[in-house]
Amino acid sequence: MSIDRIAEKNSRKVDLQATADYVRDLLRKAVEVDSPAIILTIAACYDALTQLILINPPETRADKRQVQTQLPLLTSRSDSTYSVIQGRNEMELIELREGANQPFRCPQTIYSKTASCLAGIGDTDILFEDILANVRKQLKDPRLPDYQVRVCLRFWRRQSPPLLKRISGRYKPAVKRFLSATDSAWEAAIQG
Numbered sequence: 780m781s782i783d784r785i786a787e788k789n790s791r792k793v794d795l796q797a798t799a800d801y802v803r804d805l806l807r808k809a810v811e812v813d814s815p816a817i818i819l820t821i822a823a824c825y826d827a828l829t830q831l832i833l834i835n836p837p838e839t840r841a842d843k844r845q846v847q848t849q850l851p852l853l854t855s856r857s858d859s860t861y862s863v864i865q866g867r868n869e870m871e872l873i874e875l876r877e878g879a880n881q882p883f884r885c886p887q888t889i890y891s892k893t894a895s896c897l898a899g900i901g902d903t904d905i906l907f908e909d910i911l912a913n914v915r916k917q918l919k920d921p922r923l924p925d926y927q928v929r930v931c932l933r934f935w936r937r938q939s940p941p942l943l944k945r946i947s948g949r950y951k952p953a954v955k956r957f958l959s960a961t962d963s964a965w966e967a968a969i970q971g
Contacts, residue, residue, distance in 0.1 A: 874934065
C-alpha cells in the first residue's frame with residue numbers, strides 16, 4: 780500500500796491501521812536488505828503507530844478484532860506454546876493457548892500437505908481459503924477442519940525468524956527453502 784492510498788482513507792482509525800500496515804511492510808523489506816539502522820528506524824515508527832492505535836481503540840468489535848490480529852506480528856511475546864508429540868495414529872503438532880483447556884492438534888500429514896501447498900505457490904501470495912481448499916483436495920477430505928491448517932500457519936509465523944508472512948489476509952513463504960525450514964521447525968518442536 781502506498782502513502783497515496785493511505786491519504787485517501789476517510790477515518791482516522793483506518794488511517795492509523797493502514798499506516799501501521801504500510802510501516803510493517805517497510806520493516807519486512809528492510810529486514811530483507813539487512814540494514815540495522817533502517818530496521819531500527821522503521822521499527823521505532825511501527826511501535827509509535829501501534830501505540831497510537833492502542834490509545835485510540837477501534838469503535839466496533841470487528842475493527843478491534845482486526846487490530847488485535849495484526850498488531851502482534853512484530854512482537855516477540857507469544858500466548859501459545861507448540862510441541863510435537865505422538866498422537867493416536869501419527870505424530871501431531873500441538874498448540875496450547877494460554878488459558879485454554881484443550882490444545883489444538885494438527886497431524887503430520889496435514890502439516891506436510893499445508894507446507895507443500897505453500898511451497899508450491901512460489902513468490903506469490905494466497906488466501907487462507909485457497910490453502911484450505913488445496914489441502915482438502917490433496918487429502919481427498921472435503922470436511923478437513925480448518926483449525927488444523929491454521930495451527931500450521933500460526934506455528935510458522937511464530938518461528939524466529941518467521942517462516943510465513945501474512946499481509947492483508949494473504950499468506951506467503953518468508954524464506955527461500957520453505958519446505959526445509961518447516962521440516963526443521965517440526966524437528967525443533969519434537970525436541971522442545
